[in-house]
Amino acid sequence: MPNNLPSNGVLGSMSEDFGRAAEMIKKCLAARSPMLLRHHGDCDGICAALSVYSSSKSMLGEKEWEGYRKKMLIFNNHSAIYTLRSVLDDMELIRNMQPASAPLAVLLDFSVNLESIDSLNALKKSNFNILIVDHHPLVPGIKEMATLLVTPWLHGGNSDYSAGFIAGEIAKKIKQFDGIEELQEIALIGDKSKLLTRHEEELERKALVLDFMASSSEFAESLEVYSSVLKNPQNINSIYNRAMKKLELVKKxxxxxxxxxxxxxxxxxxxxxxxxxxxxxxxxxxxxxxxxxxxxxxxxxxxxxxxxxxxxxxxxxxxxxxxxxxxxxxxxxxxxxxxxxxxxxxxxxxxxxxxxxxxxxxxxxxxxxxxxxxxxxxx
Ligand SMILES: [Mn+2]
The missing domain is CATH 3.10.310.40 (Diaminopimelate Epimerase; Chain A, domain 1)
Known part of the structure; x- marks a missing residue:
């Protein structure tokens, strides 16, 4: 599996940022500070969130995680824009936890656009540390809003290095867990990245399943649910068949x-x-x-x-x-x-x-x- 993933100059140049991003997350976890994890609600965004979530869980260990879990606020962001309404809700929820040190906002696969600048500014003014992991083309002013912006565009890369792929590289530096590379590959498939030289059919199915689950309100938008479905071949099959049938009908x-x-x-x-x-x-x-x-x-x-x-x-x-x-x-x-x-x-x-x-x-x-x-x- 890993040999199917890209490795080249862009990644080498980004590796320092991967390390800094991992440090931000590890520091927040070590201090048991609240963490806002907001991710784009598609396959790529979900893979990115699963990487951060699972590596955090793996770093803290089962028991400590249990105590920490409620301090991690996880939201599915349904568009690429971080609305003011969402950010105000997020800030209030975190404020209610009365954090002892600066809380961390991790924004995955969204928010790098002019429409989100006011929201990022609101977070910044409220003393949040802001980590943005994204691969959409940059607009002026975003980098300055973030404590750290991890994007291939600052390193000679382009959108093909999808957010879920990048978050996987960061996760490896937080704490390894089983299946990081598979998530990276699913993310690249989900966003139709040209970096993959071949597609494994099983992973293509999983990518479609995540997209289907993310857009169907019958599934709880829960990372635990996504993660357990990915591990269950029977679930994958039945959801995949439903998604394909629907896709074919609509396409026709x-x-x-x-x-x-x-x-x-x-x-x-x-x-x-x-x-x-x-x-x-x-x-x-x-x-x-x-x-x-x-x-x-x-x-x-x-x-x-x-x-x-x-x-x-x-x-x-x-x-x-x-x-x-x-x-x-x-x-x-x-x-x-x-x-x-x-x-x-x-x-x-x-x-x-x-x-x-x-x-x-x-x-x-x-x-x-x-x-x-x-x-x-x-x-
Ligand atoms: Mn993406």
Missing amino acids: DAMRYSKLKELSNGFRLVLVKLDKVRSGEFPARGRICGEVHEEYDRKLDAPLVTIAYEEGVMHFRANGKARAAGFNANQLIGELKSEMTDAIESGGGHDVAAGLRIRKGFDRMVLEEITKKVGDIGK
């Missing part, structure tokens, strides 16, 4: 409401009308976009951008050829934000996968502008 529906356009610069643009697609809780809208995108990508040999949209929201996916030809979703969103300030509410993501929120009444205008921008690439 979404394909019916998709339309392929050929632009004059050779780019292909797929538009998916999401408001017609009924999915319920799973798969997430962004994932539907990804599934349709992959279906077209298998058949076409061209730069391809897929946009799935419904009122007020757009999801983007692009293939390697589009990226190589000059498409960058995150950059495109940045341009829209500055050029159409009235229309864009928020947005961001990775180079080839991102999302956008649009103010009421502007959908059409924004879609036209994006089509134009994609069609102008390379001209």
Whole structure:
């Protein structure tokens, strides 16, 4: 298993940060200070949280852990944004524990965006130590908010080093536990990282199971539950089969409401009308976009951008050829934000996968502008 994981210059350059991050967590545990563990609610974010959780448990040992566990506040963050509402709740809950020393906030796979800056600032002003482990493209001002920001972007890497992968490296320096490397691999699969040279089928199944559980309200959002399901092949099988069935149904529906356009610069643009697609809780809208995108990508040999949209929201996916030809979703969103300030509410993501929120009444205008921008690439 470990030989399937990447190791190269980026990781070497990050290793000092892995050590510092592990020290922050170990120090908090040793002082029995409260720890806020907030993670993105997807496969990658859950793997990241499981790494920190299990290595902490392993460091303290069964008995000490029992006493400490209630001082670790764990939350599933349903978007990439740390809202003010969430941070105020978090701060109050921690304050009620009357911490003797500075509490630690560990933010995993989310919050590295302009929309979260006010929340990070609130934490900072309340004397929290802040450890952010993320791999989304950086925006100015975030690094200064954190006590330590661990991201591949500060070391010549990119989003392919997913948060769950990085958190696994940190966990190894807190305390080893069984299955760290498996979690790292599942995280990379979940975020479609290009660092993996091969995918083990069993781990692909586990990645889908975590995504399914994270978005279905019938499962408690508990790290213990995730962890015990991952260890039970029967649970994996039955949840995997349900997830696949649902995924296939929704994908079929979404394909019916998709339309392929050929632009004059050779780019292909797929538009998916999401408001017609009924999915319920799973798969997430962004994932539907990804599934349709992959279906077209298998058949076409061209730069391809897929946009799935419904009122007020757009999801983007692009293939390697589009990226190589000059498409960058995150950059495109940045341009829209500055050029159409009235229309864009928020947005961001990775180079080839991102999302956008649009103010009421502007959908059409924004879609036209994006089509134009994609069609102008390379001209
Ligand atoms: Mn991620």
